[in-house]
Amino acid sequence: MTSLIAYIEGIGLLGPGLSGWSEGREILAGRQAYQPQKTVIPPPVLLPPAERRRCGEIVKLALATSTEAMATAGVEASNLPSVFTASHGDGHNCHTICEMLASDDRQVSPTRFHNSVHNAASGYWSIATGAMASSAVLCAFDASFGAGLLEAMVQVAVDGNRCILIAGDTDYPEPVFSVRPLSDLLGISLVLAPEHTPQAVARISVTLSDGPVDRFADGGLEKLRLSIPAARGLPLLHAIAVGESAHVVLDYLEETRIAVEVSPC
Amino acid sequence: MRPGSVLSPCATRPYNEFFTNDGLPLNPLLISHFTATSSIGRGLDETLAALRQRTPGLKPCDFDTVDLSTFIGEVADVDDVALPAEMKDFDCRNNRLAQLGLEQDGFAEAVRTAIERYGDDRVGVFVGTSTSGILETELAYRRRDPETGALPADFHYSKTQNTFSVADFTRHYFGLHGPAVAISSACSSSAKVFGSARRMIEAGLIDAAVVGGVDTLCLTTLYGFNSLQLLSTQACRPFDAARDGISIGEAAAFALLERAPQHPEPDDLFLLGIGESSDAYHMSSPHPEGLGARIAMEQALTTAGLAPSDIDYINLHGTATPSNDTAESKAVRAVFGTATPCSSTKGATGHTLGAAGGVEAVISLLALRHGLLPGGLNTTQIDPEAGLNYLLENREQPVASVISNSFGFGGTNCSLIFGRAAR
Numbered sequence: 001m002t003s004l005i006a007y008i009e010g011i012g013l014l015g016p017g018l019s020g021w022s023e024g025r026e027i028l029a030g031r032q033a034y035q036p037q038k039t040v041i042p043p044p045v046l047l048p049p050a051e052r053r054r055c056g057e058i059v060k061l062a063l064a065t066s067t068e069a070m071a072t073a074g075v076e077a078s079n080l081p082s083v084f085t086a087s088h089g090d091g092h093n094c095h096t097i098c099e100m101l102a103s104d105d106r107q108v109s110p111t112r113f114h115n116s117v118h119n120a121a122s123g124y125w126s127i128a129t130g131a132m133a134s135s136a137v138l139c140a141f142d143a144s145f146g147a148g149l150l151e152a153m154v155q156v157a158v159d160g161n162r163c164i165l166i167a168g169d170t171d172y173p174e175p176v177f178s179v180r181p182l183s184d185l186l187g188i189s190l191v192l193a194p195e196h197t198p199q200a201v202a203r204i205s206v207t208l209s210d211g212p213v214d215r216f217a218d219g220g221l222e223k224l225r226l227s228i229p230a231a232r233g234l235p236l237l238h239a240i241a242v243g244e245s246a247h248v249v250l251d252y253l254e255e256t257r258i259a260v261e262v263s264p265c
Numbered sequence: 266m267r268p269g270s271v272l273s274p275c276a277t278r279p280y281n282e283f284f285t286n287d288g289l290p291l292n293p294l295l296i297s298h299f300t301a302t303s304s305i306g307r308g309l310d311e312t313l314a315a316l317r318q319r320t321p322g323l324k325p326c327d328f329d330t331v332d333l334s335t336f337i338g339e340v341a342d343v344d345d346v347a348l349p350a351e352m353k354d355f356d357c358r359n360n361r362l363a364q365l366g367l368e369q370d371g372f373a374e375a376v377r378t379a380i381e382r383y384g385d386d387r388v389g390v391f392v393g394t395s396t397s398g399i400l401e402t403e404l405a406y407r408r409r410d411p412e413t414g415a416l417p418a419d420f421h422y423s424k425t426q427n428t429f430s431v432a433d434f435t436r437h438y439f440g441l442h443g444p445a446v447a448i449s450s451a452c453s454s455s456a457k458v459f460g461s462a463r464r465m466i467e468a469g470l471i472d473a474a475v476v477g478g479v480d481t482l483c484l485t486t487l488y489g490f491n492s493l494q495l496l497s498t499q500a501c502r503p504f505d506a507a508r509d510g511i512s513i514g515e516a517a518a519f520a521l522l523e524r525a526p527q528h529p530e531p532d533d534l535f536l537l538g539i540g541e542s543s544d545a546y547h548m549s550s551p552h553p554e555g556l557g558a559r560i561a562m563e564q565a566l567t568t569a570g571l572a573p574s575d576i577d578y579i580n581l582h583g584t585a586t587p588s589n590d591t592a593e594s595k596a597v598r599a600v601f602g603t604a605t606p607c608s609s610t611k612g613a614t615g616h617t618l619g620a621a622g623g624v625e626a627v628i629s630l631l632a633l634r635h636g637l638l639p640g641g642l643n644t645t646q647i648d649p650e651a652g653l654n655y656l657l658e659n660r661e662q663p664v665a666s667v668i669s670n671s672f673g674f675g676g677t678n679c680s681l682i683f684g685r686a687a688r
Binding site for chain 1: 386395399402403406407409414415416420421422423426427428429432433436442443444445446447448449450451457460461464465467468469470484485488489490492493541542543544545546547548549556557560673674675676677
């Protein structure tokens with residue numbers, strides 16, 4: 001069985017009742033109670049003011065979690081390859097476009113159109129940070145976090161480079177909400193390195209698995225894990241927050257899971 | 266720059282500061298099978314014949330209720346394709362075209378043979394798309410319940426609209442259980458699939474990969490590109506001095522990637538190099554000097570272990586927008602000089618967006634296999650500013666290696682190098 005190894009140097013987290021990794025780790029480790037609250041996204045200060053207003057929530061979410069992860073890792077984006085993964089793009093923008101296209105006035109605005117591409121977050125992120133390295137932009141519906149983790153792990157293992165995984169999902173308005181009930185935003189960013197460095201917080205070894213998926217004992221966190229695709233990565237963050245060696249199985253495709261051996265550094 | 270543009274403060278920094286090529290040559294991958302279906306033909310024979318006879322695939326737009334004065338590259342009879350009964354929830358134009366594409370040239374059979382050889386968990390799926398089955402959602406929005414606003418009950422979000430849909434369809438079509446993903450970085454999507462598949466094979470997670478790109482006509486892209494004033498009112502004219510925009514097309518293209526055999530056959534074709542970069546400049550305009558494009562081409566050459574002079578033909582991204590072709594010509598000149606034969610085949614197929622990288626990879630492989638450098642269609646007066654050896658007529662000659670460029674919205678760039686023999 002092939003296993004992929006990387007060192008986690010930085011973590012970014014934002015979601016309902018999780019306002020960052022430094023606070024979120026206390027909750028995930030069970031040292032503080034989890035209290036669900038609507039996700040609050042900080043303004044994307046890296047972007048020029050006009051673009052701050054123009055870009056969608058998915059862009060702001062990606063900028064917030066990646067900024068936290070890069071700051072804790074002490075790395076800059078300029079030469080950092082990135083892997084973006086999301087179960088869909090900007091749901092509100094998509095809804096407005098579909099509504100306009102079903103009406104008599106189909107004049108979609110240029111901003112709406114360029115915000116509609118699945119790589120909008122990747123594009124704005126590279127503009128905001130000046131990152132010119134490669135950026136992989138993925139979607140695997142509910143398996144999107146796992147798909148992104150695998151892509152980031154093989155980038156680290158094969159290319160021998162540090163890379164940043166930026167996973168995030170946003171909500172959908174009606175009428176799509178009724179068929180895809182995503183009610184809030186959650187993002188996780190991880191800076192991954194091929195070798196141990198002083199800032200490394202954990203070594204992870206990843207394999208494909210058919211073992212049973214790890215679930216949260218806390219009902220609120222388990223509900224969160226199942227309600228937003230990017231939250232399928234939270235059991236990995238839980239293991240890092242606890243700070244002990246652990247074997248974690250994450251949801252991926254229905255019959256294929258991802259097993260992670262976590263060793264604190 | 267148009268109003269509302271996003272300009273990076275770093276855009277004026279010198280080129281070398283960004284050029285972080287590791288220079289690691291990659292292990293060539295065997296392209297054991299490939300196929301393409303676009304407006305110029307179903308499968309390789311029709312595609313090759315259309316390229317040889319210079320048959321255009323573009324026509325005045327008559328798609329759905331679209332009232333735009335533009336040309337489209339439509340694949341004939343896509344909506345006649347019937348998905349397997351047990352997969353009916355996947356039914357949408359994009360997955361119908363995916364199936365049509367998979368069933369050409371014995372490609373599906375080749376995938377099944379690979380699955381028998383390697384196992385259903387050792388063959389990965391990497392499909393590029395920009396809009397997936399969004400047309401299904403656009404149509405469903407016309408049928409919302411007048412009282413509640415609800416979408417019709419027969420609308421299946423996850424199996425049609427969702428970006429993963431076409432990769433998920435492909436995975437289910439072959440009963441695969443290995444890694445599967447949709448890559449969606451606009452018009453570089455189905456070039457970038459080669460990069461992700463390569464890494465996963467190299468890492469040992471899989472032994473073979475079905476890579477490809479599928480995108481179909483929809484109102485979002487037609488009206489969206491119209492809003493950016495990037496649609497030509499005629500069949501697009503890449504690198505023409507009077508070029509005025511793109512013609513949108515649709516296509517499905519697939520390739521089966523495997524590790525290179527120890528003793529390759531003389532006719533075997535390989536992925537030799539790949540370069541990926543980001544412009545970090547603007548959401549819908551390329552870097553004016555083509556900086557990201559240049560990095561992608563340089564990196565592709567380095568990973569292939571080839572010099573610019575080793576490349577016999579450049580299949581340009583060549584969308585026929587004023588800004589793309591100008592930026593790309595600057596990048597190509599910077600890397601290759603002015604002599605390397607090049608053309609854009611989008612005058613024939615239209616710009617198939619998320620499928621373009623895949624279609625043009627297949628055209629590059631046909632160029633290698635048949636010694637055909639396809640001249641660009643529709644262009645009459647080559648832009649004197651381009652300074653490239655842009656082919657207006659077909660050329661027949663032995664071809665050893667080809668580079669194919671794909672660039673997209675958000676400043677995403679990918680260049681692929683294909684060749685006849687593994688080094």
